[in-house]
Amino acid sequence: MDKLIVIGGGPAGLAAAASAVDAGVSPEDILLLERDDSLGGILNQCIHAGFGLHIFSEELTGPEYASRYIDRLHEREIPYVTDAMVLSLNADRELTYVSPKDGFIRLKASAVVIATGCRERTRGQIMIPGTRPAGIFTAGSAQRFVNMENKMPGKRAVILGSGDIGLIMARRLTLEGAKVECVAELMNYCGGLARNVAQCLNDFDIPLLLSHTVTDILGKSRVEGVKISQVDENRRPIPATEKIVPCDTLLLSVGLIPENELAREAGVVIDPVTGGAVVDQYNQTTAEGIFACGNALQVHDLVDNVTLEAEAAGAAAARYALSGTKTVNYVATTPGDNVRYIVPHKIDLGGSGDVKLSFRVTSTIRGCDTVIKSGSKELRRIRKRVVTPGEMESATVKISDIDAPVSVSIEERA
């Protein structure tokens, strides 16, 4: 049989590959391709603790969490290639990849799992004005320098954006002896997890400036400072509030973008809101036999959620590889009030059991209910103390209860 190919050896790819074996595909019929020189993906540079609380009920570091799944790969003797970059993928699941060891390889896959993760939004995309000196880093590349190359990006930093990597890096740089002046966040809420604000900023007296942004970058060769301004309710800078903060480093933690160049090439329909593929509850994309999971599908807050999603995708890809296509009867899922998106985008009513709906909300709301409906019929109402855009929400529904398109909304309690 053709190989089931997993693209990406981070947490999503590792879990998907192991799960495909557990679902009955023999290991020699699987190939995992990783573009970096080692397995583990971004977890390798996440040396802080906090991973695995949900799955393992203990606090692991990123490399520890990754090693548990790398062990699973080895236990199952699943073949993998590192330094392997997939160059092309089409809707017939033909792909090419290169690696120094294997050279140029062309393969036809029985099923493909896209687990390519995400990249960081850059300065150019958010159009920060000013000069273009050295000293501007995305938070993740600064993290790689500090944690993997043992090199500091600077001595005095401002962090723009309150995504989790930015918060983690505020603490990391401080522990390594740099001064972090502040974390500025354009929105009026924090983009990362509440626990990271407490543990990474508050514990180190680093101010979080909500409704603030960087309005100018100063310095010709290396960053010499940035201008920070408060923004109004339309997120436009208020000129009178502008102040100069001297620094040699600007870190950007302004959002993550799923890496879906291969999916696009294969003709997979991409959800413009998530930046990930449109999928059903089996994580199958609109291209038959091509599955997606992890941060390539939707940007997750916790790696535990990535693992669970990837295990489901791996198992579904295995079923497809072993027994091929089945007829499906889809209903759509639609975001209702205060909900930005829902994954999966459609549900096959021919399936059985529960469907887990993942979603993010549009703004922070206290004292509310998550309401799931099928048509006009209310399936579930879940009481929530607070929901915020920085944290992923999820809820499960029974497929047998669904007979019409499913909506999820957040209703404020009176």
Add this chain to the structure above:
Amino acid sequence: MSYDQRYSGKIYDVAVIGAGITGSMTAYKLAKYKLSVIVLEKGSDIASGATKANSAIVHAGFDAVPGTLKGKLNADGCRQIKEISEKLNVHYDNCGSLVCAFGEADERHLDLLYSRGIANGVEGMRIIRGEEIFELEPQLSRECTSALFAPTAGIVCPWGLCIAVCEAAAVNGTDFLFSYEAKKVEQRGGYLEINSDDTPIRARYIVNASGLGADLLVENDIFPDGEEEPLRLNPRRGEYMLLDTSEGGIAKHTLFVCPSEKGKGILVSPTVHGNVIVGPNAHEVEYRDNTTTTPEGIDEISAGARRLIPDINLRASITEFAGVRPTPMTKAKDFVIKASKRFPKLLHAAGIDSPGLACGPAVADYIVGKLGEMGLPLRPNPDFSDSRPPSPCFKAMSDEEKAAAIRENPAFGRIICRCETVTEAEIVDAITRPVGARDLDGVKRRVRAGMGRCQGGFCSPRVTAILSRLLHKDMYDITKKGEGSEILSRPDDRD
């Protein structure tokens, strides 16, 4: 051996100050003669000033007033760039340009441009109307009433072109000295001495192609024809946006609006790398190195771009940048290529603003001619090789070529820049070539690592490590663009 010993011990026939388009092309043209030549560049790399930040287009030559240097040199330069690009394997596309008229006043202007083009020797121009416009350019605003189509216009990679000709010059023995700011010129016996702090360079002839600083090399020394005051250059900043390759195809030709007093206006153009470039505006700035981008500027060029292509997706911008042009403050607004008042063997090439890129090779021919008139002996070099070492481009290879390349050298199988598919082998080549890359921006300009949608987020740590390895430098000494722009921060000495 330090630079000073290697270069300051001899007297060169010609020192070219500046490695922008004018200096690079001059060095290339001079390499065809039996001459010893050195190029002195203030920046850390070739094309690190005005040449690196412009529209990257090769104007056909219909803008300039006939009789001016711009008018005389543009069409020839345009033709030569195509030829040189083919010969030296530079990214170039003969995509053609359209000047779009929106209403009657504009249409009268098209007639003027057309007649100037004829006088300047531009071939193949046509004024087109109606559906033909939209067949050529389906996304163009329906407000466009007619357009001047110039099939000889093109697009080029400006730094790629300069790097190519500098490599060819280097292969033929031309020396290059970077991070060298020529601050003073003095006459010594039979030669001129250039000084930058305490590093003298000696040459019999000097070409001043120092772009924005051209009027400052020797004070009050350049007197343009018909002017009583010495030349003064005015820094004029133009801001740009570069859109992702996902938007490629929205413009098939370089699209101009009708020019105004301030310049050729905001254009939308494909680039040779499949992106779309939008810009520039034109604002005078106080400092010559003011390449900051501003929110107002980005708004201005966005509005300009939408006038041409209403549906353009400007959210796909991957970077914004600005360049500063050396605009001559003269009535003629022409290039000023004239011998110095004070030093008879110093030739100034000043005020080379738009279309300086397109004119480049022709300007260089003009400069070489002038040097000849000034007494420089121009004996052809029989050993001249009009070539440079081939530079492998993995992305452009066929599948079979890719397979063979990796078999030959496994470093072709290691992709360092994911967005642009750049391999380790190409990065190694970029650093080890003649006049090779010495910093992150140098690698980026030569092989596009870091030029894509992630803007170096993934590859910059790895490229930094490769630079450190090949240049035998500590990681802390690797820079983005020369001294002072170190990527990393060396730890303080601890007691």
